Amino acid sequence: MSDKKQTQTEASSPSEDKLITEFDNNCFINREVSHMLFNARVLEQSLDQRHPLLERLKFLLIFSSNMDEFFEVRIAKLKRQVLFGREIFGPDGLSPRATLRKLSEMCHAYVQKQYQILNDVLLPQLEKEDIYFIKREDWTKPQKEWIKGYFEKEVAPIISPIALDPSHPFPKLVNKSLNFIVTLKGKDAFGRESRMAIVPAPRSLPRLIKLPSDDENTRDEFVFLSAIIHEYVSHFFHGMKATGCYQFRVTRNSDLDVNEEEMEDIAAEVKGKLLNRRYGNAVRLEVVENCPQHIKDFLLEKYELTEKDLYETNGPVNLQRMFSVFGMLEKPQLEYPEFSPELPSSLDSTSNLFDSIKAQDYLLLHPYSSFNPVLDLLRQAANDPNVMSIKQTLYRVGHDSEIVNILVEAARRGKEVTVVVELRARFDEQENLWLASRLQEAGAVVCYGVVGYKTHAKMMMILRKEDGEYCRYIHLGTGNYHARNARLYTDYSLFSADKNLCEDVHNIFQQLTGMGKTLPMNSVFNAPFTLKKKILRLIDGEIEAAKSGKSARIIFKANSITEKEVIKRLYIASQAGVKIDLIIRGICVLRPGMPGISENITVQSIIGRFLEHTRAFYFENAENKVYASSADLMDRNLKNRVEVCFPILSPKLRDRVINDLMMFIEDEGQSWILDQHGDYRLITDKPNQKFVQQILLDKHCETAKAE
Template sequence: MGNNLIKQEKQFTQELVSVPTFDYNCFINREVSQLQFNVRVLEQSLDTRHPLLERLKFLLIFSRNLDEFFEVRVAKLKLQVLLGREMFGPDGLSSKSTLKRLNELCHIYAKRQYEILNDILLPELESEGIYFLRRENWTDEHREWVKRYFESEVAPVISPIALDPAHPFPKLVNKSLNFIVTLKGKDAFGRESRLAIVPAPRSLPRLIKLPKESDSDRDEFIFLSAVIHENIDSFFHGMKATGCYQFRVTRNSDLNVNEEEIQDIAAEVKGKLFNRRFGHAVRLEVVSNCPDQIKQFLLDEFDLTEFDLYETEGPVNLQRIFSLFDMLDKPALEYPEFSPEIPDQLAAGRNYFDAIHHKDYLLLHPYCSFKPVLELLRQAASDPSVMSIKQTLYRAGYHSEVVDILVEAARKGKEVTVVVELKARFDEQENLALASRLQEAGAVVCYGVVGYKTHAKMMLILRKESGKYYRYVHLGTGNYHVKNAKVYTDYSLFTSNEELCEDVHKIFQQLTGMGKTLPMKSLYNAPFTLRNSIIELIDNEIAASNKGKSAYIIIKVNSLCDKGIITKLYEASQVGVKIDLIVRGICALRPQMPGVSENIRVKSIIGRFLEHNRAYYFKNAEHQVYCSSADLMERNLSRRIEICFPILDNKLQQRVINDLKLFLNDEGQSWMLDVDGEYTLINDKPNQELVQQILLDRHCESAVSE
């Protein structure tokens, strides 16, 4: 089936004619750009406009993002070099050259995160009564409590491993906390071992809250690593631990599934998940006081070089500090809660089908509540007039309300069809579990199309009214994930427009069945029409500019690195089309180049919410505004099932335009990309109101309380 789609894609792909050639100096390295985004996240930890605990979260998010960067992007580059299959990006850098540049930058930024933590955030947290106690600062009472905790909770589940001919170096799990211990003396068998490994089980909390005295306003925490270090001698009775050093190894975690040669993709993914924990090592983190010979020993064991070694000035697993927020009650140090807006017609108790039958609704999460999406699905599950529900799921979460409702609908006899994307990175295990739940309830579950990730966000409901079938659709730029909808900005469209509903029906037919590609009336879809349609829309602005008309493009996406799209935007800039790009993450386009991109401006918005919605504006198009599930990346446009849908209602269309212009006018949380590929924070107007706060105030002032 995958080969058939590839052939059909070629059939639908038109060759670009007379495309100018831009050399590698016109493009920014994809991997470096992704790392720069992570650095912009890290910089938020220094922005005192954010509450203190939120600043700590930004630092931990950076740490988590950096982990994933090594697990996927760096791992892929290393594999290319190892196999002698180096690739050259549009920027002209080889895999090896890219790795060299990333190595330099990652060491700088990894060191910076610990400097920010130790020199800025921890002292500020202490001023608010939150303490991370080092062993040298423990009182006698602390040590006594730690000893009891160690004996009852920690010691019973830890298995130290001596390194000798009978105990080779163990296979350690990806990103697990471990200790290498230097020893002196002989054990009960007369063996003299110089080294041992002590793995910390993942079942143990990495951060522990000390009991609070009744009259104290201090919240005190210690790390599991300190508890183990304090009691390390107890694992080696009669011997002396002369040194104890925490470390962890990061491994290649990308799933490599050869879909063309397998019979059952679910079984294949399930089998690959275990192997992910033990992929090739790509990074070694060790505390800085570890002796050089021990560092080299570990590097040799993991087949790494000194360039892969990262010395830490604190815990090697910073992101595990996320557990802190569940153990604190400091609302003044976090973002204030807000009540997201719900349109009156979509309030609780209203009939959604009547409302959507008469007009379209567009919500911008999280400023607008995600509850209407759940309520539409809930009403469909219980409405006797609803005949079928079709749904795509890319990321939904382990405890998913969406899945709960779909299960209920299937048990009530509705025809429920769910397209589950098993290969949503790092959510594979959860997606396998929810697919099983759905199948057990009687829903039809399929896994999309071999060779293509199903990334489109669609819900299609078929309802019989007065003897006639009507369709109702929800289309989104984000996932059906309730928790993410509170922190990710995404558009949700509710519509009963016949052309849009028919197009969505056709896409579901492609996903669950077989056959030639069906022509669409309103939607653009990848891998067939989306890239060429965007290029045609850009060409339309070029033609308008050539005729002396005002031409303008605004594109808001997470990432922009498709060479064909970038090339076409350069063409448009060269003939005078004004182009504003709001690109949160990766941007391979180089703005403000004389004679090439002088009319292109690129900004990145980083703030309280993750800017995730994709929206396009083309001034001279028949439909000026589009929203999409797709970023403008080669993988999204060629190797994924994606949708791009027009906003047909004039008022809703203008609302998206106003939203985009609001972001373009922001001078409070915007980073501007310059011709050298560097980002600069606009900070000359420190009192400028933040764009996300403007949207919060606008949508939540008249919000219906949830």
């Protein structure tokens, strides 16, 4: 801990020698390896006894979900590069082929660890709390009778087995679907002697079934659908004998390859591509570990995969479907205690939010602060006869979004509603197509941003007529307009009527919905035009301050940092004596602590109850010292997306953000420190050490009490 403290309080003096400005491959960490290390830190939470038991299970399942997406997108991209001979090298110099080999080693080790944690740690501890996931061999006679009845009534009528023979070629199975390959003995009604068949598990059926309890047995007992199908698989092959049954799952490339140069209608293009996503090229095969080698070889051949793409599991192949268990349990003592987020009295639903925002700026930190003011401001705008128009960006909003409901109502009431919907928000494309249709049917103007650039900015602007003049009110955020995620993710929300900020937001909306040259900005930085240049210039300001003998410091809090030019400039700043603290939850390509290059840079990753999603930047010597942003410090955010980075102009709010950042830097409970070798270590695992997130809960949410 002392090394970290020293780096944060006293930077090395700038060298008299010329600063190093060119950096070789060894100065950078591989992007995909760093991504996998983040997934590993998530997995480690399932072992951390400071989290309640059911929350530890959630972390294990989140890891499983993260791994699915990692293979569907990142591994798939690398494989495509190798397949088509278009290998792109990252700043670390590792080729896609070499990266895939490294990732294969890491992924196999982490998956093995995942199932060891499940079977040897979590399941035994859950049983101590009377929560049981019962294996087939442990079913009691009454349980067998109930399960058989469930199978005959709910499962058997839906399943369609597929024989494998010349007239039934190997089927094209849906991405990540649960399937069984069955070995058979005997002949069917037509005299065919098929040796194998496929039994797909219907996606409409729950993967986890709760067994009935009674007065004598109050335990929470569950069985997996996979176990039920395995037990009764012979039912589907009358007169034949099933000699083996093995569950498997294939993961496919799920990244949409939209041809933006040739398409005429982005909505139609995305809709068409979504149909193909379920059947992309295979990138991973999961099978149960008792599957015979010849069957594994058979499946690998069918999916054109190698042994390195094969993952053997000691348990269900689709662990994330266990998430359904949380809706079937009533064990509050095994979960995080409930909390009520704070709500400033001047922003409650009974206040006139326009008057409140006109009087001063407000900055909320979700989830410690309620998301309701965002909804209430929009709701008041929809009902206010003086409001003329509403403009909003939508990236991810969730199912049955209250935001969308209010916008629909506003349009029906005759407001001029303009919504920029990003159809290419990964894995939310279908939902966004549907909500865009809803908005259009209500009379809203819907556009899909700019071809080639995802609209990732989080902006809302309301135009209101007051005393004969138009007044603008804005909301800017670091996170999505997603009410559920606002309880799970940390994000800043800024409400303002500042004329310069409002004019900037107006100009960005004009660029998104219309055409024309880049419009000048007063104080907002926007990608892809000015954001990267402004960040580099602000870093340069700290370099000059350090060279002149002034105190100089940079603090970045973001999800990821991969942009090479920004990293290089931070290396130069470190050499000049600038103290640099990076709070990077996920991917970090920058290598801290390298003597003579980055020894004044510390990197920490905070993993906890809430997903750290705020993007905030601090420059000690800048005119505007603090900024919040929708953008991470990644190539895609700074070059290929529409993003906004906005200053926190109020001295009071600015100081609050700085205090928040310092709390994260000083955290000793949830922080993982990155060293120059690319390894992360947890600062401490003291059982009574308070997490920074818990400190913020205690500070802002009075009802958050441990049970």
